[in-house]
Amino acid sequence: MVGEKLLEDQGKYGATTTQAVGPEGAKTDGTISIQIEGVSRTTMKKVFSFLLCFLLVFASLQLSQIQGESDENSLTPVELLGKSLFFDTNMSTPSGQSCASCHAPETGFTGPESDINAHGAVYHGAVVTLFGNRHAPTAAYAGGSPQLYYNETKGLWTGGMFFDGRAAGWTIGDPLADQAQWPLVTAFEMNNPFPVDVVQKVKISNYASLFEEVWGNGSLNDVGGAFDKLGKAIAAYERSTEVSSYTSKYDSFLAGKTQLTDLEVLGLKLFQGKAKCDSCHLSQPGPSGEPPLFTDFTYWNLGFPKNPENPFYNMSSKFNPDGENFIDYGLGNFLKNAGIMARNESYPPEVYEPELGKHKVPTLRNVDLRPNPEFAKSYGHNGYFKSLEEIVNFFNTRDVRDWPKPEVSVNLDSLFVGNLGLTSDEESAIVAFMKTLSDGYISEQLLIAVPEIVIAIVAVILATSVAIIALRKYKNHNRARSIGVG
Numbered sequence: 001m002v003g004e005k006l007l008e009d010q011g012k013y014g015a016t017t018t019q020a021v022g023p024e025g026a027k028t029d030g031t032i033s034i035q036i037e038g039v040s041r042t043t044m045k046k047v048f049s050f051l052l053c054f055l056l057v058f059a060s061l062q063l064s065q066i067q068g069e070s071d072e073n074s075l076t077p078v079e080l081l082g083k084s085l086f087f088d089t090n091m092s093t094p095s096g097q098s099c100a101s102c103h104a105p106e107t108g109f110t111g112p113e114s115d116i117n118a119h120g121a122v123y124h125g126a127v128v129t130l131f132g133n134r135h136a137p138t139a140a141y142a143g144g145s146p147q148l149y150y151n152e153t154k155g156l157w158t159g160g161m162f163f164d165g166r167a168a169g170w171t172i173g174d175p176l177a178d179q180a181q182w183p184l185v186t187a188f189e190m191n192n193p194f195p196v197d198v199v200q201k202v203k204i205s206n207y208a209s210l211f212e213e214v215w216g217n218g219s220l221n222d223v224g225g226a227f228d229k230l231g232k233a234i235a236a237y238e239r240s241t242e243v244s245s246y247t248s249k250y251d252s253f254l255a256g257k258t259q260l261t262d263l264e265v266l267g268l269k270l271f272q273g274k275a276k277c278d279s280c281h282l283s284q285p286g287p288s289g290e291p292p293l294f295t296d297f298t299y300w301n302l303g304f305p306k307n308p309e310n311p312f313y314n315m316s317s318k319f320n321p322d323g324e325n326f327i328d329y330g331l332g333n334f335l336k337n338a339g340i341m342a343r344n345e346s347y348p349p350e351v352y353e354p355e356l357g358k359h360k361v362p363t364l365r366n367v368d369l370r371p372n373p374e375f376a377k378s379y380g381h382n383g384y385f386k387s388l389e390e391i392v393n394f395f396n397t398r399d400v401r402d403w404p405k406p407e408v409s410v411n412l413d414s415l416f417v418g419n420l421g422l423t424s425d426e427e428s429a430i431v432a433f434m435k436t437l438s439d440g441y442i443s444e445q446l447l448i449a450v451p452e453i454v455i456a457i458v459a460v461i462l463a464t465s466v467a468i469i470a471l472r473k474y475k476n477h478n479r480a481r482s483i484g485v486g
Ligand code: HEC
Pocket: 086, 097, 098, 099, 100, 101, 102, 103, 123, 124, 125, 126, 132, 134, 135, 136, 137, 138, 139, 140, 142, 160, 161, 162, 163, 164, 176, 179, 180, 181, 183, 184, 188, 189, 190, 234, 360
């Protein structure tokens, strides 16, 4: 079939034979063989250039796949707008702080300063003497959280954003977009007095035209609308494949492309079994194959101790009336104040009291991602824990070893954590498994494969060239013989 097609094409280029081409013919009949030889050569050239084109396309596809993740062209306009806002250090008052100052890509969109993480764990705001009271969780993989609601079946509050759910999403409809507005106008973060000041900054930015391209001409003139749209753009970026990329070793394992080591497999089994981590940090794909988010967005008090180095304890009474007696009551505190903060609905004590001391289950994706092995990360709402080993040991032994007392001792969970009976080898296996959740593994694998791809391409080109040269030699030799030279 292919031979016939090539031969037909040959007609267009002036070949004189319509007979099938093959080494047999060349061998048996010298007269035809000169014509066939001509045909073969052009055909060979065609085959060769076809092969070359194919290889080039193949190679560029491979390379673009590798580049794809970090390629800005792969972001949609609204995601690109969100990215511009996320990294813009002019968005604070005074300027100098962006979202990325506390949520940097190299640490999985958490705090990028090892020294801070190793101690108080709370970052200062654009005004460097002002501190909030919690550490920065990851800004990635948060987009799956629904609006905060009470799940009757589970008997658990679910959804919302922040450790206490206060970016509930009730007004704007999307908790992630709701959340993005808060730091911009919070005194101990980016410190803009009002939304109008934020919108003014966008107006004079170099992406103001992109804003109008995405949201329509004049969209920056309506302050309330523009402030919501800005939140939505940031949320779109946080949901994009650049921030939430699902490229960990575990994702590759779930796709059947990578094996886990024996230790990691043991860790996964314990995570889903004896250690019960999976009850809150969901690790299995969803009903339609959605990759797991390692959180069910519910709230628990696991008894994490206070972090004595938290700089919030030293803040003035304007920000912290309780001084060093400050206690982080989490979700319960928000529900108690929800009337004034979001909905015009005040919750009675029977609703908020059972929630005092509870914090939202964080995702475990990128929990170990760090720029180098010496880089310190902190864990838990106040950053009390400084390593994965330590926090797993806490879950395992809270009730049987001498740990500092819980920050809040009411509503403490003992059903899932506190005394798991894990050996130290089992603790290590769980840590090893959590290390498979760092993004970048899949593109790393592709990069490792680059030399192999290049070698394969060169080898195919070489082999084809050698084959063509050999064939020509053979034919020349044949032709020479048929006219009586050889
Ligand atoms: C000064 C440091 C700082 C800056 C700047 C900052 N954040 Fe945060 N971020 C935090 C802290 C601390 C929390 C947790 C606060 C809490 O739970 O009360 C947080 C929480 C979040 C969360 C919630 C994640 C979850 O699962 O609940 C997201 C998303 C987020 N920030 C995105 C952003 C965006 C977008 C910006 C810029 C507009 C930003 N942050 C600016 C420190 C910061």
